[in-house]
Amino acid sequence: MKNYKRYLITSALPYANGPVHIGHLAGVYIPADIYVRYLRLKKRDVLFIGGSDEHGVPITIKARQEGVSPQDIVDKYHNIIKSSFEKFGISFDIYSRTTSKIHYETASEFFKTLYDRGEFIEKTTDQYYDEEAKQFLADRYITGTCPHCGNESAYGDQCEKCGTSLNATDLINPKSTLSGTPPVLRSTSHWYLPLDKHEAYLRNWILEENKDWKTNVYGQCKSWLDQGLQPRAVSRDLDWGIPVPVEGAKGKVLYVWFDAPIGYISATKELTPDWAKYWKDKETCMIHFIGKDNIVFHCIIFPAMLHAEGSYILPTNVPANEFLNLEGDKISTSRNWAVWLHEYLEDFPGKEDVLRYTLCANAPETKDNDFTWKDFQTRNNSELVAIFGNFVNRALVLTQNYFGGIVPQAGEFNDFDNVTFNEIASIKKNVEESLEAFRFREALKEAMNLARLGNKYLADTEPWKLIKTDEGRVKTILNISLQITANLAILMEPFLPKTAESLRKMLNINQFEWETIGSLLLPVGHKINQAELLFEKIEDSAIDQQLERLTRIKAENERKNTKAAPQKEPINFDNFSTMDIRTGTILEAEKVPKTTKLMKLKVDTGIDVRTIVSGIAEHFTAEELPGKQISVLVNLEPRKIKGIESQGMILLAEDFSGKLIFVVPENKTDNGALVK
RNA sequence: GGCGAGGUAGCUCAGCUGGUUAGAGCGCAUGAUUCAUAAUCAUGAGGUCGCCGGAUCAUCCCCGGCUCUCGCUACCA
Incomplete structure (x- = not known):
């Protein structure tokens, strides 16, 4: 570093x-x-x-x-x-x-x-202005009809129904959300970096x-x-x-x-x-x-x-x-698809570090990741409880039982003791390297290896057997085991601060410094406090409760989505009859190159054969379209799209999932028949 | 469509500048063990390293094409 x-x-x-x-x-x-x-x-x-x-x-x-x-x-x-x-x-x-x-x-x-x-340049552009509220309108302050899906309450920057990003000037019948009046274009100047x-x-x-x-x-x-x-x-x-x-x-x-x-x-x-x-x-x-x-x-x-x-x-x-x-779907504030921190703190009091652990162990460092409650539970039960909490508990309980909670005098270290003890310093080094490279999940995993090391050390040395025959050896073993717990209390501090703190309390130490990791932190004769569990198991019921909440939210969102959009404002017959809608037949279809959605269509409208560009390429192939009879709005003013002039609009219904369906005459009929 | 990131064991991810049998954790199976919150320890099974082609003595790692996921961007009358 x-x-x-x-x-x-x-x-x-x-x-x-x-x-x-x-x-x-x-x-x-x-x-x-x-x-x-x-x-x-x-x-x-x-x-x-x-x-x-x-x-x-x-x-x-x-x-x-x-x-x-x-x-x-x-x-x-x-x-x-x-x-x-x-x-x-x-x-x-x-x-x-x-x-x-x-x-x-x-x-x-x-x-x-x-x-x-x-350092700035000043530029003047046209922007919508609300004459009644006497102010310029940010895109978000303007609603209108989405030119794409007809959603009446699209915003000036985006239609939330079809996801299209828009310019405020694209909206049909724009309306200011401040006063409800139609805004006017007015020039305004701004500074640019x-x-x-x-x-x-x-x-x-x-x-x-x-x-x-x-x-x-x-x-x-x-x-x-x-x-x-x-x-x-x-x-x-x-x-x-x-x-x-x-x-x-x-x-x-x-x-x-x-x-x-x-x-x-x-x-x-x-x-x-x-x-x-x-x-x-x-x-x-x-x-x-x-x-x-x-x-x-x-x-x-x-x-x-x-x-x-x-x-x-x-x-x-x-x-x-x-x-x-979250559970396979994107987190979304507006859809309430999230685990909110303030709610978690209420639902899982005292379990701050469990969430820290899970989120760090599964952090989206290189690609998007998924948080599941099941994974949360597993990480708590089979990693925090079973490996970390369990080792600490074992070491402390053994010390309590055999030596009344006093750090015993270690004898000479044998080879295995040395290998184990030296491992602490090497874990420290690995954690440092990972942290300094911003690889936090790796760092955490490496830190957990110290708890694993402790469990393995106890399993290999079996002090509960030796206590009957060789109390001196047991003193060494527990001394080393306790040193490992004390090292854990420092090593885990960045990752699990509350846990590290309670561990230090149990061990009755208050000095902690990173550079002391790898040394003998507990002096012989030091009194440790009563062991308490660092983590407790999370039962299925707690997880089920969270999953039920998510299921409920999902159902609510679905209900919102499948509700038909509210009726638009009333119009009179004359308004309607200004729209010239005809039956027509698609003669040719061709995807517009270098676009994702655009399809260039040749349509026989009965009046003429004209070119219409439509954003349907994601829903239909060019092959299946020719011969299809459809409805066309023919007197829509022409518009250039990707350099092609589009002379009309194909009528399509869009279902809740965004799927497009042609509005077609029930029986095949003449092209150019008036729809009224 | 353009650009960026990713596609490696059931799951979540490592694999640096190409070199003998591709790694870890969890999960799973078997065995050992009882100090410990039925926790632990050991062993093992599991992978055509997205697909196709190419360069190389040799490639998960290089080159070309395709495909899927995520993001940015263009487009939607």
Whole structure:
């Protein structure tokens, strides 16, 4: 490990529109916490920074839905998140928030510095504006009919029904969610960070100087850099956020991704007046723990910001994890498909470390992984209870029974004793190597090997037999066994802090330092306390209860999905009769090259033969389409799609699973028959 | 479609720059054992290393093509 003077460890700021779930923990907070605890044990100078990300549009929407202020929303979730982290044992030196005063000052100042230095470019674009509410509308504030699936309540950035990502200008009959009135286009100007200007620098920094980053991170960055970086807007028209600190920027705030990473800096400032040396001294090792969705922000955008500012260091590493699934399905806040930390803490009191263990042992380090309750139970029962807890219990109970809880005097070590004892130091080394390479699951497995070693040592030496014939030998054996438990109490501290603490209490030790691992930690004659169980078995009933909850949620989601969409607003007959729908027959079909969904169709509409482009290629093959009679909206204004002019729209029904079905005449009929 | 990551024992994953019989944990089977929360210890069974082709004396690891999963991105009138 390169010897840095100090360490600055950040973990991604959780977004304060919901509580924290196991995906966050496995991907970010547990690895970060393990790493930090390890550094502290090594007596390194380290700061562990966290906080809530509290700006951005989704929070304002949530506030509006619940009829409260954005501040109410972030207060609520910030408190839930903060206290659940505390109870769980994520050992932040500070857990701050981006609505804090110091953050407003820091972020403004940061922006101002870049602004004064001419690091931004200003651009004017057209955006939807709500004349009644007198404000510009973020994409999320606009709803309308999805041009793809007809869902009436699609958002300006995405239709949640069909998953299509949209531009606000794509929506049919756009409506402002603020006033309900149709918005108008109005020009507005914003500041952009020209990432392209820093591209060469970033390319060299990541691709040449940081080849040792995790392959998923390195690959993702390379992909972005190869595509070429574009200027990115750093401001938005919104009333929730940090005001752009520039003359004439009324009603504009910093875009949330710009202010959020600066939150790491402001939190450090809030923590210590010495903050600058952690951010600006080359001898600081800065590490961002994040999930894979954050790679571009932490490896490209934030470094570009820091580099543009000029006085800051860049991260030494950004160990991003993949995603964790739950029982085979993606974790989703909106579908309530998650194990929430604050609920877990209530359902499994005192079992914080069991979750830490399971999530670390199965962390999505190289690819997406699956969390199952069954696996959780197995890991607890057959690893924590059977291997770790059991060994500790054996060693302590034997000592209690034979020597009244006093560490006995060891005789001379024989070869086997030496081999066993020396193994501790080698396990320490393996754990270090794994941790320093951010391979936490491997590190944990290696640490568990010390407990395995203990069990094997007892099985091989059989003190319960020897006690009848050779008490001196038993003293040596138990001395060594106890030394192993004491070493475990330190070695396990980063991974299972609460367990390590109770183990130290049992052993009656309070000094613990990483570098002492591998030595005789308990002096002869030392009194240990009564043995208590470190872990208890988790019964099927507790697991079944969790599984039942998930089954219930799944059923609820299904019910929501299979409910037909509500009726659209009423129209009159004239509205309807403006639509010219005809029967037609597909003559030719051909997949549009270089697209996934697009099919180019030649259709006989009875009026003429025309070209229609339709997004059906995932549902039908080009071969099965010709000859099929269908319904066509013929007077829809033509639109160029992928360079092909589409003159009409094929009518399709979409079922709940997203499957498309042609709307066809019951019997074959003439092309051009009017549908009315 | 473009890009990135992944596809290795029933499950979850290791396999560094190609070199004799491909590894671990859990699960499973058999045996040993009783100090311990029926926990532990030993042994064993299980793999055409996604598919096809190529280069090489030799490849899970290199090259080409295909396929599946996840993510980013384009597209959906």
